[in-house]
Amino acid sequence: MSHEREILLVEDNPDDVELALRAFRQNRIANAVRVVHDGAEALDYLFARGPFAGRDAEAAPQVVLLDLKLPKVDGLEVLRAMRADPRTRLVPVVVLTSSLEEDDVVRSYELGSNSYIRKPVDFAQFVEAVRQLGLYWLVLNVPPSARPGGAR
Secondary structure (H helix, E strand, C coil): CCCCCCEEEECCCHHHHHHHHHHHHHCCCCCCEEEECCHHHHHHHHCCCHHHCCCCCCCCCCEEEECCCCCCCCHHHHHHHHHHCCCCCCCCEEEEECCCCHHHHHHHHHCCCCEEEECCCCHHHHHHHHHHHHHHHHHHCCCCCCCHHHCC
16 A cells, blocks of 8 residues: 555554554555554643654645544544644544543534544454455545645
8 A cells, every 4th residue: 555654643542553453454555554552642742842843744644533432532522623723734543442421422514524433342343344345445545735834
């Protein structure tokens, strides 16, 4: 699959991070995967501040896989901040969470999530979900082109 841009995985559970990385490898998804472990770190990365101050803020990830239940800043606040900033407003965000709360589904879409996926408990199902995510968001989906002035 594409080597062009990276996947940003926002996940605080080390077991879920390892499962996701194994699933990417098993599905031969070659995009670089940047893992951040809480909402504050995700925002620092996306907006090139703090420990990521040297990163090009205009180089947005191809897709953000966002857990909701995060330390420091929750996933809904990350999503709200992304949609409020022209540099990240159009970056695809897939909420990938174990939350079964209907309110989380509704709020995610209200705040501009592109998709909401409940993490499968079974590894084989998780591998298949990642395969489908990779096929759609990294191969089939056509993102808007970068535009002058930082808007995407």
